[in-house]
Amino acid sequence: MKRIEMExxxxxxxxxxxxxxxxxxxxxxxxHLECEVCSRVIDMSLDIQKEFYKEVYRRIASKPHRITQEYKDDLSHFLLSIPKRAITKPYRLLKDIKEIREIKKEKELQLHVYDKKEQ
Known part of the structure; x- marks a missing residue:
């Protein structure tokens, strides 16, 4: 899941x-939008869980094409990289889950701070 912050x-x-x-x-x-002068905040109702599921679906759906393209481009590299990928996959999944939890916590914290400003 990608989180990008910009001004x-x-x-x-x-x-x-x-x-x-x-x-x-x-x-x-x-x-999330926040004015840096008056600190006014606009939070968009974005379902983090739904966004994550969409991303996972997109990645799973495109996997056969990506694998086919990879072995067509360089079969020897593809075959040599499979064991490493199989071993590191659980760690990459855990990293994704950790990112999602951080984004959800941050979103909840932003909502909590915004609620306090309203009072």
Whole structure:
């Protein structure tokens, strides 16, 4: 799951001017916008679990094509890399799960902080 944070100048309705904003994307979808001048926050309702399932489905569905292309490009490298890939796959899956948990925690924390600002 990809999490990208960037800054961009956007028009803020509250500031009534074009000012810097922090934008957080999760899998190429905007998850969070925050004005860096007035700290106004817009959280998009993004189901992290659903995004993860979509990404896993996309990766599984494209796997046969990627494997076919890989062995057509370089069969010897493909055959030599299979044992290493088989051994490291559980670790790569754990890394993905850890990333998702971190993103979910961060999203919950952002919502909690935003709720406190509202009060």
């Amino acid at each position: 961009a100048d956007l028009f803020c309705i509250h500031c009534k001017d074009e000012v810097p904003h922090k934008i957080i994307y999760i899998n190429d979808k905007i998850s």
